[in-house]
Amino acid sequence: MLHNLPPVKIYVGVMRLTGDSLKPVRGKSLPLDIQPHWSSEQLLAAAVKKHMDFNQDMQDVVHVLLYPDGRQVRNIPGTNDPFTVQKYKEAIGKAYQRITLYICTAEDFETSCYTGQSSSEDDSVVHVNLPSVESELSDTVVWDTPDNVSTPKTDNILQGPSRCQQPESHQDGQQSTPQDQLRSSQNLNTWYSPQVLNLTAEDIVSDLASKITNTSYSRFNINRANIWDGAIRGFKRPSYDPSHEILVKFTDDEGRAEDAVDTGGPKREFLTLLMDCLRSRRIFDGPDDRKFLTFDCAAARDDEYFHVGRMIATSIVHGGPGPRFLSEMLYDHLTGKSTADFEARIEDITDDTMRASLLEISSAATLVELHAVIDKHSSLLQMAGCLQYPKVVLDKKIIMKDFMQWYFIYRNHFSIQRFKDGLSTLNMIHALEQHASIFKTFMCSSVEQLTSTILENLFEVQLSEQGTTRRQEETKVLAFWRDYLLDTEDKQTGLSLPDILMFATGLCSLPPSGIKPRPKLVFQRVSRFPCSRTCANTMEIPLSTTYEEFQKDMDFGIQNSPGFGLY
Numbered sequence: 001m002l003h004n005l006p007p008v009k010i011y012v013g014v015m016r017l018t019g020d021s022l023k024p025v026r027g028k029s030l031p032l033d034i035q036p037h038w039s040s041e042q043l044l045a046a047a048v049k050k051h052m053d054f055n056q057d058m059q060d061v062v063h064v065l066l067y068p069d070g071r072q073v074r075n076i077p078g079t080n081d082p083f084t085v086q087k088y089k090e091a092i093g094k095a096y097q098r099i100t101l102y103i104c105t106a107e108d109f110e111t112s113c114y115t116g117q118s119s120s121e122d123d124s125v126v127h128v129n130l131p132s133v134e135s136e137l138s139d140t141v142v143w144d145t146p147d148n149v150s151t152p153k154t155d156n157i158l159q160g161p162s163r164c165q166q167p168e169s170h171q172d173g174q175q176s177t178p179q180d181q182l183r184s185s186q187n188l189n190t191w192y193s194p195q196v197l198n199l200t201a202e203d204i205v206s207d208l209a210s211k212i213t214n215t216s217y218s219r220f221n222i223n224r225a226n227i228w229d230g231a232i233r234g235f236k237r238p239s240y241d242p243s244h245e246i247l248v249k250f251t252d253d254e255g256r257a258e259d260a261v262d263t264g265g266p267k268r269e270f271l272t273l274l275m276d277c278l279r280s281r282r283i284f285d286g287p288d289d290r291k292f293l294t295f296d297c298a299a300a301r302d303d304e305y306f307h308v309g310r311m312i313a314t315s316i317v318h319g320g321p322g323p324r325f326l327s328e329m330l331y332d333h334l335t336g337k338s339t340a341d342f343e344a345r346i347e348d349i350t351d352d353t354m355r356a357s358l359l360e361i362s363s364a365a366t367l368v369e370l371h372a373v374i375d376k377h378s379s380l381l382q383m384a385g386c387l388q389y390p391k392v393v394l395d396k397k398i399i400m401k402d403f404m405q406w407y408f409i410y411r412n413h414f415s416i417q418r419f420k421d422g423l424s425t426l427n428m429i430h431a432l433e434q435h436a437s438i439f440k441t442f443m444c445s446s447v448e449q450l451t452s453t454i455l456e457n458l459f460e461v462q463l464s465e466q467g468t469t470r471r472q473e474e475t476k477v478l479a480f481w482r483d484y485l486l487d488t489e490d491k492q493t494g495l496s497l498p499d500i501l502m503f504a505t506g507l508c509s510l511p512p513s514g515i516k517p518r519p520k521l522v523f524q525r526v527s528r529f530p531c532s533r534t535c536a537n538t539m540e541i542p543l544s545t546t547y548e549e550f551q552k553d554m555d556f557g558i559q560n561s562p563g564f565g566l567y
Helices: 040-054 085-092 106-111 178-184 201-211 224-236 265-278 297-301 304-317 328-334 352-363 367-376 378-384 393-408 410-423 425-434 436-443 452-458 469-489 497-505 547-559
Strands: 008-018 021-024 030-034 063-066 100-105 213-223 244-251 520-524 531-533 538-542
Touching: 008 040, 008 106, 030 040, 040 063, 040 100, 063 106, 100 106, 201 304, 201 425, 201 436, 213 224, 213 265, 224 265, 224 304, 244 265, 265 304, 265 497, 297 304, 297 410, 304 410, 304 425, 304 436, 328 410, 328 436, 352 367, 352 378, 352 393, 367 378, 367 393, 378 393, 393 410, 410 425, 425 436, 452 469, 452 497, 469 497, 469 520, 469 538, 469 547, 497 538, 497 547, 538 547
Parallel strands: 008 100, 213 244, 520 538
Antiparallel strands: 008 021, 008 030, 063 100, 531 538
16 A cells, blocks of 8 residues: 555755765755655665756766765664655654755765765755645755855754764763764764744845845946846946945936935835836746746847846845746746646737637547647647647647647747846845745735735834824824825825835835835924935825825825836
């Protein structure tokens, strides 16, 4: 009966000899569907085959299977029980998706003395304990720490003994327990296993952003009327470095430089406008809320696919928004999901001839009619590599699915690969692959919209001292503010909730990194119109005497702010 159990997913990485030590190779962890009862030999064979299929640099030699601490997998650690995946899972108390084992060549294993020590932070492997709900872990893999970036820090670091270290003994001669060995290994730099629950996009982006230096700057001179022009010049500039802080200076239509120097707000506004600008670039096709990449010769010559991928990665890591318009099919392909799971819609095909052909195939009611339609469109189907004559009518769904995978993915392989190369900037693609579900709402069109409640709770209200006359005025206007948010949500004002957020922070949606510092709401008498300091995420609202006056002045002030309506 064990052989009839459904497969489970674990992850298998690669270790290689560096100096005299085995070290995990970044970016080499692959998901592997296996049976829980498999032995180490069965698991090793499947792991080697998977890596041979996906990695051209894999040597066709004898390999061994290793635990994360570099010991060869034979028995369950601390016992004489032969290894099976299920027994190992029970011993470590983790879900299958949390298990990562490694393979290395037998030659490397025999000549190494693996201590788990790394010459740099790059080589450490960090295991993040996410919530144990299986459905939440189905597309989450172990975070293999990318270049000089660590996962969220914790104080509870567990360090395991190395393979070359001999177990310590008590003074009475008895063998030490695993707990004793754990306590005695505190001075070793071995693999880590911090306990981190409820990992968020903000946690991950914060660690990616630790590579950014605020002592060097990449400068961008931007005209709001033509965001792409200034952006592409800045990203192509030889001195541009994604790990440098971004310094943005906007110019108005007459070319006069604005007074504000970028300390955060202009950068966020620029990245917001840039992400919206990308939606209409020639490299994307499809409905407005689910764009896919399409090949364009001029864009390929200009390497636009790479630059757009780099822009998206830079925006997210530097505190800006994600694109929020990629199709889920494209995103799943980028993050390594199997193409067998892809679902596409015929109406998303923008080529009229191809869409009409596919609709004809889908409408065939009999086998004779289906074969006739296939004959009619045989050249097109042959070009897509899915020309076949099914034996039953229902198999037309296979032809349609194969055609759409070709249309959306396979024919655009070059475009997708260069786009992915751009997304590797600041190791963003690594984060997307490791935590696909966490970032999906920021990359794809999301049903999660700003609400009046979210916006109300986002702002920290700055009130005067309790009991003062000014405090009474402020609390009255605070009620105006909250009603204004409700009316805006109900489309009863001249604005939208993203307009208000954009005015205050330079962002029209909540970014993966969170908004820092927390936005503040301040009351002022200087002007009858609202003011904002986006660098400090501060909105100053007028102390109006009536709600009607407050609503009118808020609408006018925000609608006449620089950049309004350009995103």
